Amino acid sequence: MKATILYGPRDVRVEQRPKPTIQHPTDAIIKLAAACVCGSDLWPYRGTDAVADPIAMGHEYCGIVEEVGADVTSITPGQFVVGSFFTSDNTCEICQAGYQSGCMHREGINGSQAEYMRVPLADGTLVATPELPPADKIPSLLAASDVLGTGWFAAVAAEAGPGKTVAVVGDGAVGLLGILAAKQLGADRIIAMSRHADRQALAREFGATDIVEERGDDGVQKIKDLTGGYGAHSVIEAVGTQESMLQAIRATRRGGHVGYVGVAHDVSLDGQELFFSHVHLHGGPAPVRDYLPHLIDLILNGEIDPGKVFDLEVPLDQAAEAYQAMDERRAIKALLRV
Amino acid sequence: MKATILYGPRDVRVEQRPKPTIQHPTDAIIKLAAACVCGSDLWPYRGTDAVADPIAMGHEYCGIVEEVGADVTSITPGQFVVGSFFTSDNTCEICQAGYQSGCMHREGINGSQAEYMRVPLADGTLVATPELPPADKIPSLLAASDVLGTGWFAAVAAEAGPGKTVAVVGDGAVGLLGILAAKQLGADRIIAMSRHADRQALAREFGATDIVEERGDDGVQKIKDLTGGYGAHSVIEAVGTQESMLQAIRATRRGGHVGYVGVAHDVSLDGQELFFSHVHLHGGPAPVRDYLPHLIDLILNGEIDPGKVFDLEVPLDQAAEAYQAMDERRAIKALLRV
Numbered sequence: 001m002k003a004t005i006l007y008g009p010r011d012v013r014v015e016q017r018p019k020p021t022i023q024h025p026t027d028a029i030i031k032l033a034a035a036c037v038c039g040s041d042l043w044p045y046r047g048t049d050a051v052a053d054p055i056a057m058g059h060e061y062c063g064i065v066e067e068v069g070a071d072v073t074s075i076t077p078g079q080f081v082v083g084s085f086f087t088s089d090n091t092c093e094i095c096q097a098g099y100q101s102g103c104m105h106r107e108g109i110n111g112s113q114a115e116y117m118r119v120p121l122a123d124g125t126l127v128a129t130p131e132l133p134p135a136d137k138i139p140s141l142l143a144a145s146d147v148l149g150t151g152w153f154a155a156v157a158a159e160a161g162p163g164k165t166v167a168v169v170g171d172g173a174v175g176l177l178g179i180l181a182a183k184q185l186g187a188d189r190i191i192a193m194s195r196h197a198d199r200q201a202l203a204r205e206f207g208a209t210d211i212v213e214e215r216g217d218d219g220v221q222k223i224k225d226l227t228g229g230y231g232a233h234s235v236i237e238a239v240g241t242q243e244s245m246l247q248a249i250r251a252t253r254r255g256g257h258v259g260y261v262g263v264a265h266d267v268s269l270d271g272q273e274l275f276f277s278h279v280h281l282h283g284g285p286a287p288v289r290d291y292l293p294h295l296i297d298l299i300l301n302g303e304i305d306p307g308k309v310f311d312l313e314v315p316l317d318q319a320a321e322a323y324q325a326m327d328e329r330r331a332i333k334a335l336l337r338v
Numbered sequence: 339m340k341a342t343i344l345y346g347p348r349d350v351r352v353e354q355r356p357k358p359t360i361q362h363p364t365d366a367i368i369k370l371a372a373a374c375v376c377g378s379d380l381w382p383y384r385g386t387d388a389v390a391d392p393i394a395m396g397h398e399y400c401g402i403v404e405e406v407g408a409d410v411t412s413i414t415p416g417q418f419v420v421g422s423f424f425t426s427d428n429t430c431e432i433c434q435a436g437y438q439s440g441c442m443h444r445e446g447i448n449g450s451q452a453e454y455m456r457v458p459l460a461d462g463t464l465v466a467t468p469e470l471p472p473a474d475k476i477p478s479l480l481a482a483s484d485v486l487g488t489g490w491f492a493a494v495a496a497e498a499g500p501g502k503t504v505a506v507v508g509d510g511a512v513g514l515l516g517i518l519a520a521k522q523l524g525a526d527r528i529i530a531m532s533r534h535a536d537r538q539a540l541a542r543e544f545g546a547t548d549i550v551e552e553r554g555d556d557g558v559q560k561i562k563d564l565t566g567g568y569g570a571h572s573v574i575e576a577v578g579t580q581e582s583m584l585q586a587i588r589a590t591r592r593g594g595h596v597g598y599v600g601v602a603h604d605v606s607l608d609g610q611e612l613f614f615s616h617v618h619l620h621g622g623p624a625p626v627r628d629y630l631p632h633l634i635d636l637i638l639n640g641e642i643d644p645g646k647v648f649d650l651e652v653p654l655d656q657a658a659e660a661y662q663a664m665d666e667r668r669a670i671k672a673l674l675r676v
Contacts, residue, residue, distance in 0.1 A: 093568055094592050102592030102616045104567065229442065230431055245609060254432050254440030254622075264609030271583060271605025275598070275622050278440045284592075284616040 004035075004057045004113035004319040004336075009047035010327070012057070012320040020111070020118035025071035028122035030081065032063040033138050035113040035336040036310065037322045038146055039172045040263050045323050048265060057319075058113030059085035060146040062138065063338075065126075072122045080133055081126040082145050082296060083119055084288035085109045090124030100124070100289035113319055115338055127292040133300065139307030139335055140299040143177065147333065148295055148306040149288030150261045151177030151238065155185055157259030157282040158234035162186040167223050168208075169248045170238030171199040173309040173333040174261060176206055178236040180304060183207025187234070191226060193219055193247075199332060202308060216247060223251040231256060237283070242267050254278035261286055310335040342373075342395045342451035342657040342674075347385035348665070350395070350658040358449070358456035363409035366460035368419065370401040371476050373451040373674040374648065375660045376484060377510045378601050383661050386603060395657075396451030397423035398484040400476065401676075403464075410460045418471055419464040420483050420634060421457055422626035423447045428462030438462070438627035451657055453676055465630040467638065475637060477645030477673055481515065482633045485671065486644040487626030488599045489515030489576065490633065493523055495597030495620040496572035500524040505561050506546075507586045508576030509537040511647040511671040512599060514544055516574040518642060521545025525572070529564060531557055531585075537670060540646060554585060561589040569594060575621070580605050592616035599624055648673040 003017040020029055035058055043049040062082040068075055075081060087107045088100035095103050107120050119125055133141060140148075151174045160166045160182035168175050168182070171194035182190050183206060191210040192203035200211050212222045224231055231253035237244055240262025248258050249269075260283030274281070298304045312331035314322050322334035341355040358367055373396055381387040400420040406413055413419060425445045426438035433441050445458050457463055471479060478486075489512045498504045498520035506513050506520070509532035520528050521544060529548040530541035538549050550560045562569055569591035575582055578600025586596050587607075598621030612619070636642045650669035652660050660672035 093566070097593050099593030099616060228431070240609075242609075255435050255437030255625075260613070264613040267609025269607040269609060269612070271578075271580075271602030271607060274607070274619075275602040278437060278622040280618065280620040281612075282618040284613050287593075 001115040002316055003111060004316070005054045006044055006051055006057050007054045008051055010045060012045065012323045014317050014319050017114070019116050022067060022069045023118065024120060025069035026121050026123065027069045028065055028072060028075055028119045028126060029067040030061065030063045030117055030119055031066050032061055032112060032115060032117060032338045034142050035316060035338055036060050036142055037113070037326055037334045037336070039174060039326070041323070042327055043263065043265065045327060056111035056114065058111055059109040060142060061112035061117060062141045062145055066116065068122060074123045075126050075128060079128040081128050082141050082292055083126045084149065084292070085146050086285055087119065087121040087125040088289050089121055090289065095124065098290045099287045101285040101287045113316070113336060125289060127296060129296055129300065137299060139310045140305055141296065142335070143306040143309060144292060144295045144299060146288065147173040147309060148177045149291050150174045150286040152181040152291050152295065153286030154178045154236040154238060154259040154261040154283065155181035157257065158236050159257040160185045160187045160234045163188055164233040165189040165191065165227055166234040166236065167191040167193065167232040167251050168236045168238065169193050169244050170262060171196060171203065172238060175236065175238035176202055176309055176332070177306050178238055179203050179208050180206040180306060184304065191223060191232065202332070205308070216243060219247055220250040227253070233257070234259070238262050240264050240267070245269065249274070249277050249279055252277070252279045256280070257282070259283055309333045313337060339453040340654055341449060342654070343392045344382055344389055344395050345392045346389055348383060350383065350661050352655050352657050355452070357454050360405060360407045361456065362458060363407035364459050364461065365407045366403055366410060366413055366457045366464060367405040368399065368401045368455055368457055369404050370399055370450060370453060370455060370676045372480050373654060373676055374398050374480055375451070375664055375672045375674070377512060377664070379661070380665055381601065381603065383665060394449035394452065396449055397447040398480060399450035399455060400479045400483055404454065406460060412461045413464050413466060417466040419466050420479050420630055421464045422487065422630070423484050424623055425457065425459040425463040426627050427459055428627065433462065436628045437625045439623040439625045451654070451674060463627060465634060467634055471638065477648045478637045478643055479634065480673070481644040481647060482630060482637060484626065485511040485647060486515045486633055487629050488512045488624040490519040490629050491624030492516045492574040492576060492597040492599040492621065493519035495595070496574050497595040498523045498525045498572045501526055502571040503527040503529065503565055504572040504574065505529040505531065505570040505589050506574045506576065507531050507582050508600060509534060509541065510576060513574065513576035514540055514647055514670070515644050516576055517541050517546050518544040518644060520574070522642065529561060529570065543646070554581060557585055558588040565591070571595070572597070576600050578602050578605070583607065587612070587615050587617055590615070590617045594618070595620070597621055647671045651675060
């Protein structure tokens with residue numbers, strides 16, 4: 001089968017690899033409906049995260065179950081499923097508290113930018129749709145497996161909701177879907193921080209009421225100006241750099257909430273600044289599994305269309321172009337036709 | 339009047355100073371019922387916080403209102419009042435959200451280790467008792483003004499409550515009263531981290547069910563051993579050092595809550611560790627004003643006795659001995675008779 005392999009900085013190749021097989025009785029094998037490139041894939045692509053050996057890329061996925069291991073009881077071949085980038089048993093205390101991405105038995109997913117993939121802990125990780133979805137829902141269901149689920153978690157962690165002003169740092173797919181999530185959660189006002197016209201347009205479509213183009217201290221000041229000097233009640237951080245984290249913390253009012261989902265890179269937080277900021281800080285890998293049933297419903301009922309973040313579509317063979325387009329910010333998010 | 343002045347590291351003197359007067363129409367002058375030394379006073383006492391000029395010490399207080407400014411409407415001379423270490427207007431959006439210590443017009447309190455003090459923003463800062471309290475309630479009411487309110491905030495920030503296991507890092511007055519607060523909030527199990535017999539005894543009296551003497555990584559492992567490998571649901575951090583913050587974060591289960599109230603000193607948090615810890619992190623200066631009405635009720639009804647943290651009592655003249663005893667950990671908390 002075809003699979004996308006990263007050999008080193010900016011060296012992505014689509015190669016023939018053996019089709020995965022059941023390794024454990026709790027595994028499932030899935031035939032992918034489509035694949036895509038994540039903003040977090042750019043960290044190793046750019047060399048920010050070192051890559052020692054060639055790695056099979058991709059952790060976002062949906063598709064048809066091809067085969068299941070002997071112990072899998074709730075998922076059956078032929079079903080259409082969506083899963084999360086961390087597997088989960090969905091039974092441990094962490095899972096039961098809604099933090100499946102922190103499952104005591106979690107494994108990270110790799111290799112979904114391919115024709116087939118193996119998903120461990122299938123029962124606790126995969127969510128099946130009621131019936132096979134129409135083709136036009138595939139991009140949105142694929143988005144649910146990470147960027148939508150991650151934006152949703154950011155909005156939940158930032159306690160977006162009625163009466164709240166939410167600011168969003170980061171205009172990638174996760175930030176944009178954080179806007180969609182904040183809107184769904186009932187936020188009164190949503191401020192997108194973006195200086196790209198195409199992303200601003202999508203931000204408004206997803207529910208942003210204001211756009212702030214300034215960054216850093218200027219961006220923080222603009223948020224304060226828009227909120228009576230207090231800062232936003234809720235701030236979503238969807239980048240993962242020192243600058244974006246500080247921008248998020250400083251744009252939040254005292255007692256407010258920062259939901260951070262950008263995978264932190266070289267971020268170091270000064271304890272005293274954090275102490276006096278008075279913010280609630282919560283984030284990490286999103287417990288997508290917890291939100292999937294609800295997100296799938298919203299998508300299949302036509303209430304949300306997160307698939308709009310895909311503004312580039314190429315065949316799997318051209319994965320390298322998909323990476324390059326996202327790296328150069330020519331594309332928000334690239335879908336790979338399998 | 340007599341006032342306690344810090345001149346430099348370990349140089350505390352009680353001197354004659356002018357009795358404070360009304361400076362603004364929103365001020366009140368209070369005759370202190372008693373004074374005390376705070377764990378945070380030890381930072382400048384030890385020279386960790388530099389002291390450029392001599393400073394009037396003390397930010398915990400209760401006493402009788404002697405005089406009020408022309409604009410003060412809710413507080414009258416002759417009332418017994420308790421206040422917080424940050425003044426608050428109690429009307430701005432931050433105050434209304436329950437974060438009075440983050441009030442947009444807050445001022446820090448100084449000079450309460452004295453016979454009289456001036457309290458700005460009296461209406462929004464002070465809470466009067468229904469009638470003059472009996473003398474034996476004074477230590478508890480004094481504790482409410484900071485250490486109890488701060489321990490309470492830590493427990494609230496850590497989301498201590500029914501069904502929860504709470505671990506407490508720090509066995510000073512704030513940590514011990516964090517235990518009392520967790521108990522009041524209904525926590526199932528409370529693990530005190532302490533290696534001092536006298537503090538362990540008080541911890542148990544306040545509601546601790548388990549004691550862990552180990553620190554650092556060993557202490558973290560012990561908490562995990564006691565919680566099925568998961569870590570505590572809620573962890574109170576009441577010290578403010580790098581070691582104590584990491585101990586608190588690492589002892590918390592994924593998805594759990596850290597409430598930190600130790601004033602952070604040279605603390606730097608690695609973004610990636612925080613991200614993957616999956617904890618909720620919240621803390622800062624406690625909004626004591628928000629809790630005071632409830633805490634005063636609990637004290638006057640005899641439901642709690644936080645004044646037990648005072649294990650040394652000396653006349654105000656001997657403030658230097660009070661500082662030294664706390665510095666040398668001979669005393670948990672020292673009360674100064676005014």
